[in-house]
Amino acid sequence: MPEISKAYEPQSVEDRWYQHWQSQGCFRADASSPKPAFSIVIPPPNVTGMLTLGHVLNNTIQDILARRARMQGFEVLWLPGTDHAGIATQTVVEKTLKKQGLIKHRNDLGREKFLEKVWEWKEKHGGIIIQQLKKLGASCDWSRERFTMDDDYSRAVTSVFVDLYRKGLIYRGKRMVNWCPASQTALSDEEVEMKEQQGLLYYFKVEIVEEPGTFLTIATTRPETIPGDTAVAVNPKDPRYAKHIGKHVLRPLPCEYSAEQKRIPIVGDDQVDFEFGTGVLKVTPAHDRADFDIGQRHGLAVVEVINADGGMNALAGRDLATLDRFAARKAAAELLRNLGVMEKEEPYKNNVGFSQRADVPIEPRLSEQWFLKYPSLQKARDVVAKGEMRFYPDRWAKVYDHWLENIQDWCISRQLWWGHQIPVWYRKEGDRQEIHCDVAPPAGGGWTQDPDVLDTWFSSWLWAYETMDAATRRKFYPTTVLVTGPDIIFFWVARMIFAGFEYQGAPPFKNVYFTGIIRDKQGRKMSKSLGNSPDPLEIIAEYGADALRFGVMRSAPLGQDILFDEQNVALGRNFANKLWNACRFRQMQGGEVEGEISGRRLASEDKWILLKLNSALIELDRALGEYHFSQAAQTLYRFFWSEYCDWYVEASKAVFFGSDPARKEHTLAVIDFVLSHTLRMFHPFMPFITEELWHAMGYNQDLPEGQGGKTIMTAPWPKPFDQDFLDHYGLDDCYLENVDAQFHLVTEGRNLRSAANIPANKKAKFICKPAQGFSPHEAEVLKILLNAETFEINPDYQPAKGVVTASTPIAELFMSLEGLVDLDAERERLTKEREKILVEIQKVKDKLANPSFTQKAPAAVLAEHEKRLAEWQTKLQQTEAALQALG
RNA sequence: GCGCGCUUAGCUCAGUGGUAGAGCAUUUCCUUCACACGGAAGGGGUCGCAGGUUCAAAUCCUGCAGCGCGCACCA
DSSP, rough: OOOHHHHHGGTTHHHHHHHHHHHHTTTOOOTTOOOOEEEOOOOOOOOOOOOOHHHHHHHHHHHHHHHHHHTOOOEEEEEOOOBOOHHHHHHHHHHHHHTSOSSSSSGGGHHHHHHHHHHHHHHTTTTTHHHHHHHHHHHOOGOOOETTTHHHHHHHHHHHHOOOOOOOEEEEEEEEEEETTTTTEEGGGGGGGEEEEEEEEEEEEEBBSSSSSOEEEEEEEGGGGGGGEEEEEEOOTTTTTTGTTTTTOOOOOOOTTHHHHEEEEEEOOOOOOOOTSSSEEEEEESHHHHHHHHHHHOOOOOOOBBBSSSSOOOOGGGTTTTSSSHHHHHHHOOOOHHTTTTEEEEEEEEEEEEEETTTTTTTEEEEEEEEEOOSSHHHHHHHHHHTTSSSESSSOOOOHHHHTTTTEEEEEEEOOSOOOOOOOOEEEEEEEEEEEEEESOOSSSSSOOOOOOOOOOHHHHHHHTTTSSSSHHHHHHSSSEEEOOOOIIIIIIIHHHHHHHHHHHOOSEEEEEEOEEOOOOOOOOOOOOTOOOOHHHHHHHHHHHHHHHHHHHTTTTTTTTOOOHHHHHHHHEEEHHHHHHHHHHHTTTOOOOOOOOOGGGHHHHHHHHHHOOOHHHHHHHHHHHHHOOHHHHHHHHHHIIIIIIIIIIIHHHHHHTTTTTHHHHHHHHHHHHHHHHHHHTTTTTHHHHHHHHHHHHHTTTTSSSSGTTGGGGGGGOOOOOOHHHHHHTTOOHHHHHHHHHHHHHHHHHHHHHHHHTTTTTTTEEEEESSSSSSOHHHHHHHHHHTTTTEEEEHHHHHHHHEEEEEEETEEEEEETTTTTOOHHHHHHHHHHHHHHHHHHHHHHHHHOOHHHHHHHHHHHHHHHHHHHHHHHHHHHHHHHHHHHHHH
């Protein structure tokens, strides 16, 4: 066993082991393995993206599940890959080319040349995030890495399109869609984010043609669309206006129009809310969804005044044409004021749809797009509603169900170049258009392919199975669990479920675990513009990947957002260092031991730590089984730091500083047992340091190659002890209580020292008056833990002057001060103590004096209260005696 | 507007009916031979508010308030 360094240095360890694991094929999944399957597909990150803390959280969880499953004897497939991320990637590449001055617009290059550039970009940046995941320790089967634009995968995407087209579920139609003027493409409803905006509500009046001198006042937030108004609508049930239905008004804009051109009808429509504004609605069918519907009902003209890029066109009139839509709003308001028709403008908060990607207001726009009527809807809904597929936390099931209940057809076409081009070709034959939809282009000349590409999610919804070949699918589909963020529950999770049912006849996963969203310390979302998103790689360089993993997991409560604080990573690093040094301590006490643990030789604190280990194992399995990762991390932390290091290791010094070699040998055997379990329990959370220590401690040495001999990755996952084991080693729960009580006595004794201002480096003399008695070994342990010069057991001790006292249920403890005591301070301490005790006694007495409590409370609770009362009363007596003794 | 979640120590959070917990921060002491990325001992909470159920409520029920999120065509 080589000496190990004083502090753990992750940098020298992590890369070495990662390479070792890869070269040994530890991450490979074997589809022909007889072992039971455990599988996860990675939520594919954007191919040109960089690792964020969100990825760290998400992939650490997946890695924990994968590594634990391997240790449990499952054949594990964790399938990695990346996503082409249509809009994001195309935008980045186009911007870069513009910045380099190579183009003004992608049209300058043309589709093919531009796509070549995107592929170049992908080749250059596409591997970065994969390398970053490796730094984190992700145990993905990299031999199966996939990309949504791989040839095979692309073929699958188009053939699914063709299939759904033939089933009549995909259709083309002219509809109002969410148009992003920045990216100049249609978006799905899910890509629109409602944001509250502080704007103005403009009130302007229009004259009724048939009744000169009578005016209607209209409230609007968008005066720039007035030139596109083709009607004014009122509610037919509104007594104020019903009489005007069928008459006309003169729209004020464009100014230069003749009265005839300005004339628009007043229509009656139930849609109009007469509570709102003035109860008169201007109808702009070309630029508002609701208005479009009204227009359809009344046969209104659709006049487009805003272009695809968000600028106003000629139909908006000479004053507004060429202006941007926001400038046009101001200009239109100014025109209304100049015309003298503006009645008032009031501040107004309303919700405006924003393009999630480009962060600009969406422009509802009539255009020809491809839509999908979702397949396998009912099955997808039922599988979650019936609990056959479980969501964690399960409240997301409700969100999912609600979305499915109100689901709309999916707009799947995008006016982009980067992506899967729609497999549809058109040919004009005289007046009518021929359409050909197939995976292969049509024969014959004159055909042109639809220029649009498919929404990226239309490719990633096949991810759960299309990334697998037939043999892999047989073994690993449906996957065991999906780990992802709740922000893509509709975008991805729901759609994968549809695709799974439609094309595999089975849902794509058995469980879905939704992580929280990582925020900064102030609770703000991580964003590039705020600059509040730390680079995980820098954190790894400073603290180590294990520290980052453990820190994040320890602070990631189930289903809640996670406030990221670098302090948590420091905690992870400190923990790794503690683990390291605990192993170092073991090494310093001696070499390898041959002997096994013997039930006969186990001291009470040995049994105590083994029982604590067992509890930790039980808690850990339960926590991980329910995806309670932070609870699992806390169990590990508490067991190892508070129970093992703080108490057991300190107690073991009674043996190591003693002179009984057989006893030392046996204690080392206990320590090896506990540490070898601990390393395995920790491995899924902190893979690198545990592997390093596994070898440094020699725990791999006597194990078969596939059972931990080669790597801790294949060491068996520790199981809670069975009854035979507990019986064989005499591990009775009474040792938990017993040793806890002894440790409590130690705390009381240390408190005496502290209260008497005895510095930690000075030894003190203790006399102990036990209720039952201690074994010589236990007395030795107590002596060490109290840092005592002497620890005398004397059942008949009568305290002398200059002695301070603490009392516990198992013993009274006296500490000799040899005249150095500050009597007043001690009296004050004991008086405070006495008051505390009296309060507690009163609380318990009150309860016991209540007849309905004694009659109705369960016997165990009652007994527990009585015991508590007795203990407090003993303590009171002893404290009062101590006060008396002070004089 | 509808739905969901949260509210516990200065901060971040555990805690599903029976003596209020952890980490960080804070105070005091200690560089003692695993670890100062450490050790020891403290201080600090009427568990958001108001009702109700119960022998007993942080925990169950009802209402309210504040914060956050999702859904929603009120211009």
